[in-house]
Amino acid sequence: MAGRGHVDVSERRLRPIYDALDASNNKKAIQEADKVLRKQKDLICAKALKAIALLRSSRRQEALLLAAEVAAQEPIEEATLQALTICYREMERGDLVARIYENAVKKVPQSEEFLSHLFMAYVRLGEYKKQQQTGMALYKVAPKNPYYFWSVMSIVMQALTTEDEKLSQKMFLPLAERMVEKMAKDTKIEAEAEVRLYLMILEKQKKYQDALEVVVGPLGNKLISEIELQSLKQAELYVQLEDWPKANAKYRKLLLTNPDNWLWYIHYFNSLFHLVDSGWTPSEADEGSSDDVVTGTVDMAIAFVEERVEEELKNGKRLQRGPFLARMELLKRLTERGNQEAADKIGLPADLLKDYFIKFGDKPCCFMDMRPYVSMLNPDNHAQFVEELQTYTEIPDEKTGDVSLPADVQAMQxxxxxxxxxxxxxxxxxxxxxxxxxxxxxxxxxxxxxxxxxxxxxxxxxxxxxxxxxxxxxxxxxxxxxxxxxxxxxxxxxxxxxxxxxxxxxxxxxxxxxxxxxxxxxxxxxxxxxxxxxxxxxxxxxxxxxxxxxxxxxxxxxxxxxxxxxxxxxxxxxxxxxxxxxxxxxxxxxxxxxxxxxxxxxxxxxxxxxxALAVERMILDFIMETTNPEQMRELLDYMEISPEKDEIKWDLLKDNRDLTVLSSWEPKERELTDQHIELSFCQDRQWLRLRSLILRSLAAVILMSQPAPLDGEHSPQKQDASRNGEAPVEHGNTLTSLILDINTHVQEVEGQAGSENMSLLCGPPPTRMKVYLDGQHHVLLTSIFQVAVDVHSLETTDLNQSQELQEKIAKNFDCILKTFEYVLDSMDTSIASPGCPPQVYPHVLEGLVLLVETLCLMTLVTSQCHVMLKPMKATLTKKKRKKKNPTVVVPQVFDNFKTFVDSLVQFGEKLHTRLTEVNTVITAVDVSGLEIDPAEKEAISVETVWNKVKESYQISAGETSEVLKQKLQLLRTIRL
Missing domain, CATH: 1.25.40 (Serine Threonine Protein Phosphatase 5, Tetratricopeptide repeat)
Incomplete structure (x- = not known):
């Protein structure tokens, strides 16, 4: 009774902390936890709950230390373990969750609950080997089928994730198979999921015959979660075994039960033509009336499809489209194979299409259904075919003779x-x-x-x-x-x-x-x-x-x-x-x-x-969120960018765009093809690669300009290097390599043939690569990056003996300023012309935005160069004062740098002026004179649309002006 009273007291004391956490009142939760701990210092659950409150109050380090203190005591109380689990999950430290349950299992090895929690902790980490071991430990503690098959599935996952195919096929999968076979022999397999896992293991080993024996045997009777699942699995395995007669018979039988399943028709036709091509002939048994009849000839297939059509027509219910589409699919395949004699038995393409239109033309899907088959029509008869279809839709008005509008939705469709x-x-x-x-x-x-x-x-x-x-x-x-x-x-x-x-x-x-x-x-x-x-x-x-x-x-x-x-x-x-x-x-x-x-x-x-989103967001953060070199370094530490390591797996990138979302009625020659999509994806990858190289180059400049890392606060790369006894990364060499990569990449892109202009509405959008290269932005950035490399080299060179290096820096400064002047002059086109008819030039806006971005990035690099040059100038000044020799020559690099910064400010001011003029120019545009269909003018005002466009341009100019103004302020503070 005393023990129970102690538990009740603890629960009562902890309740206010739970309530405060549930109410998201973290401050109160901390206060309540402190109150409890003053009375009961050994109540570690209160500490765990306090760690959660600290974490949710953005005091991560304190929370981590407190949680570690609790975890060190290796608790086994359920409430404490749950609190620690919540805390570590919110920290995204799944490895620590696994550790606390590992300790709990060591203390209570026979606990089913602790073992199951440990298994799920390993699932979160993807530790398949440890999952396997924990699953078997669970099964020994509590001999339940699910635990056993958790272990089996963990072995399968090891097979699927290992890069060694031999290891997968020779060790993991055979082991999993033996484990399931043992359960099957002992008749311990109880659930459908266990049978499906068995089939998965056999299919991964390509043991299709063994899998088929499982499906047709007693275990196959457990496949009941889907209608006809057992028969469907048999049919799929017959296809894998290339047993075309049985596959054909099985899909034929399935179609008798569901004549509207399109996928089954495709498999049925595939098996049919495999049989035809192999010269297979039916036996007497095959020609009987059994459900397992093999339709191994074209004539039998035609008869079967026609029967499905007739059956559908007899039903008198709502017609299913499958049989009618199957008839057209069979006709198309026969026509493509040159079997015109058999095709003629089905009918003429125009007649079948017309019949389909009569039956299903009132459905929105009718066009997409018919589209694959209109290619069978003679091009000379296209117009006649459409005219004939229109006779079923158009109803002439008796008085005027004009075609009347549809009276219902069906006629309209x-x-x-x-x-x-x-x-x-x-x-x-x-x-x-x-x-x-x-x-x-x-x-x-x-x-x-x-x-x-x-x-x-x-x-x-x-x-x-x-x-x-x-x-x-x-x-x-x-x-x-x-x-x-x-x-x-x-x-x-x-x-x-x-x-x-x-x-x-x-x-x-x-x-x-x-x-x-x-x-x-x-x-x-x-x-x-x-x-x-x-x-x-x-x-x-x-x-x-x-x-x-x-x-x-x-x-x-x-x-x-x-x-x-x-x-x-x-x-x-x-x-x-x-x-x-x-x-x-x-x-x-x-x-x-x-x-x-x-x-x-x-x-x-x-x-x-x-x-792409991640790279663009990081570049944008550098442009918008940094106003001094210290902020740049803090942001870089937060982003954890590694200049010398490319984190993007280029060869594995997936194109997940849905380019079929927009409806299209375009002719075949103007349809979006796989080649267009692949070309677009290639261009997207090229643009992403350029942006990634620029981001990594900027990161290299920031790291290069900083002193050696202190207190482990800087890049993880330097920490790892020092921890492993390796030489620290030389970011100057890294940046030189990145500059070379940018130039090589640009040359490759420029050397490629111009892509076809995708003018379709459903086509993919173009990248900004053309505007970028036309504006010489890559030249500006690689030049300023090279300046940073050379300035960094000055740190390890005697300034009095670095004339050649200083001249190189001066040349790059000159190149940058001339390129900038050229780009500004080439962009002298106005953003709009208010004449009649008026015009708007979006590419000018895009060019201005890119130029602002480039100038911002150049400003950030310049500020880092200033960080490197300032100590050199201070050292030189100190020596000059110490020697009291006024004739000491000041290296030219400092004057060149000052001139360069002043010129950048001037260019920035010119660009700022251009942006402020956007509002004036865009306001002067009058769209009332545009040639617009009067009917459309009545519906929604053109001026309303123009006001939206005008507001957007004003926002664009305003936001880019503000960012540019911020960077100009940074430039003006750069003084040596």
């Missing part, structure tokens, strides 16, 4: 499909300018008419007539790309703004609007559009390319910080979130999902977008 097919077949390319404009007006009119069918829809639903407006926009955009008329661009934006007003949840409208506003150089309206789409989670990676890179490029620097941070937050949370999913998979036995989750995590970690 049929017409949308017809227009889409006409564009996809290239018929709209043959239209005259007048006919094309008439078509756009007709589509716009039909869009307005179709809005009545969506009156009762929720605001989150998309209007059924939205495709009309999207097609009109695609047609008009193609005209804009040829003519580059500003009026057309404004007309497109007005059309889409009107579309967003009537269908506020249509993401297609908003994504295209973002692209069009970017074409005008206006980022400000894009932020609201993007925010309204509520892009979340994985979409930050797949759709972020639409938007993120332009915030910096167009000078919206403050929003860029929050945008990049929000996107990076998703990536940084990825590891933590996926780890929880892996733990859940272990707990609930979903072993086959664990490799998928880990693969997903790795794909996100290797995302090109992730690396």
């Amino acid at each position: 049929r017409h949308i499909c017809c227009v889409g097919l006409a564009r996809s077949l290239g018929l709209q390319e043959q239209l005259t300018e007048g006919d094309r404009e008439e078509l756009v007006q007709d589509l716009t009119r039909r869009h307005q008419h179709g809005l009545q069918f969506g009156k009762d829809l929720l605001p989150t639903d998309v209007q059924p007539s939205d495709s009309y407006l999207l097609m009109a926009v695609h047609i008009k955009y193609a005209v804009y790309m040829k003519t580059k008329k500003l009026g057309l661009l404004f007309e497109l934006i007005v059309m889409l703004e009107k579309g967003v007003a009537s269908s506020p949840s249509n993401a297609q409208y908003k994504l295209i609007l973002i692209k069009l506003y970017i074409l005008l150089g206006a980022f400000h309206p894009c932020k609201k559009l993007y925010d309204n789409m509520e892009i979340k989670h994985i979409q930050q990676d797949t759709l972020g390319y639409f938007y993120a890179c332009y915030a910096v490029a167009l000078g919206h620097l403050t929003p860029a910080c929050s945008i990049l941070s929000a996107m990076l937050k998703f990536f940084s949370a990825n590891h933590k979130d996926t780890t929880e999913y892996i733990i859940a998979a272990y707990k609930y036995g979903s072993f086959h999902k664990i490799p998928e989750i880990i693969s997903f995590r790795e794909r996100l970690n290797l995302s090109h977008n992730y690396s």
Whole structure:
């Protein structure tokens, strides 16, 4: 009773600390913990809770020391261990969580609870070998199947993650197989998850026959989580074994149960043509009426598909598309193989397509269904084919003879499909300018008419007539790309703004609007559009390319910080979130999902977008957050950039962009191809490499200009070097190597053939590489980096004997100033011309923003050069005073440096003047004279759109001016 009373007292005393932590009142939690510890010094749970409160109060070091003090006592109380676990997880120190449970297990080796916690701690760390050992220890303590298979899965993960394929195939997987076989022989396998793990092990070893025996045996009966899962696994294994007759029969049987499964049709046809190519002939048994019939001839396959179509027609219910699509797929494959005789038995392509249109033309998916098969049509009959389809959609008015507008959504969807097919077949390319404009007006009119069918829809639903407006926009955009008329661009934006007003949840409208506003150089309206789409989670990676890179490029620097941070937050949370999913998979036995989750995590970690966002954010932080060399060093320490080590795994980078998100009705010759996507990704990697080299070069300059590290406060590289007894990194050599890498990379990029201009709306955005190279920014930066290397060399050289080095520095100063003057003169073009018709030049704004960025980076490097030169000047002055010799010659480098800094200030002031003029120039533009369709003028004012553009330009100029002003103040403080 006394012991129980002690526990009750402790719980009662700890309760106020828990309550304060739950209320996020960390200060009170610390006070309550101190109060408890004054009364009961040995209550280590209070210390653990206090460590949590300290950590949440941003007192990380104190929290770490206090938690370490608690952990040193090797607690085994559940409450203390849980508090320590929470503390270490919030510190992202999973290794320490594992350590406290290791100590607990040593004290209580038979504790199932401690062992399971230790296993999950190893899961978080990815320590598969230790997981295996802990799982077996758990099974010995508590002989339960899940624990045994945790250990087996840990062995499988060792096999999947090892780089030694031989080790995987010869040791890990056979060991896992033997362990599961033992359970199978003892009839101890109980759950489907255990059977699926067994199959995974066999399939990883390519033991498909053994896996098949498992599936068809007693264990296969446990595969019940999905309909027809056992049969499906058999069919998949027959494919792997290339047992085409059985695969064909199995997929045929599956299609009898679900004739709408498209993937099964694809496998069925693949197996069929393997049989045909191998000359397989059916036996008498195969020709029977059994469900396991092998359709090994084309005629049998045609008959089977036709039966599915007939069965579907007999049902009288809502028709399923699968059999009708399968018929067209079979016809296409036979045509491609040159088997025209068999193809004729199915029918003419036009007839099948027409039949499909009649049955499913009222569905929004009809166009995408038909698109792969219209290539079978004779090009000479395209127009006739579309005209025939339109007879099922257009209803002539009895009085006027004109074509009336559709009376219901179904008729409207049929017409949308017809227009889409006409564009996809290239018929709209043959239209005259007048006919094309008439078509756009007709589509716009039909869009307005179709809005009545969506009156009762929720605001989150998309209007059924939205495709009309999207097609009109695609047609008009193609005209804009040829003519580059500003009026057309404004007309497109007005059309889409009107579309967003009537269908506020249509993401297609908003994504295209973002692209069009970017074409005008206006980022400000894009932020609201993007925010309204509520892009979340994985979409930050797949759709972020639409938007993120332009915030910096167009000078919206403050929003860029929050945008990049929000996107990076998703990536940084990825590891933590996926780890929880892996733990859940272990707990609930979903072993086959664990490799998928880990693969997903790795794909996100290797995302090109992730690396690009991180590099851009770090460069932006240096530009915006630093006003002196000390701040630069602090920021560098926080970022932990290693100049000599490239952290980006270039060969493994993944292109996670979703380039199919926008609808497209383009003809085949103008479709976005895999080659276009690969070329775009290559250019993105080139731009990222250049930016990464610049960032690492800046880091090398900062490290190079600093004294030796003290108290372990500087770069981890120097700490590691001193700890391992290695020579410290020579950052001057590193920077020289990086300058060479930049020059080599630029030469490679310049030597490549110019890329095809992707003018499609659904095409990927271009990088800033062309503007960057045209503006000679790489010359400016490599020259100033070289100056930093040479100034650093002066530290170890007698100034009186460094004439050659000083001359080299002077030449680089001269090169920089001449290049800067040339760039400023070449950018003398105004950002807009207020004439009639008016024009806006977004590339000028982009060039100005890049020049401000380059000048800011040069200022930061110059300030670090000042840090290196100042002690030299002080030493020289001291010697001069000591010798009292006024004739001592002051090295020319100091005067050259002063002249260079003064010139940079002058250039900066000129650039600042250019930016302040943007407001005047952009305000003078009058868009009222633009040639805009009167119908669009009535809907949304062109002036309203222009005001958004104008405000965006003003924000761009204002933010870049402010950053430039800050760096000019830094330059003015640089005095030797």
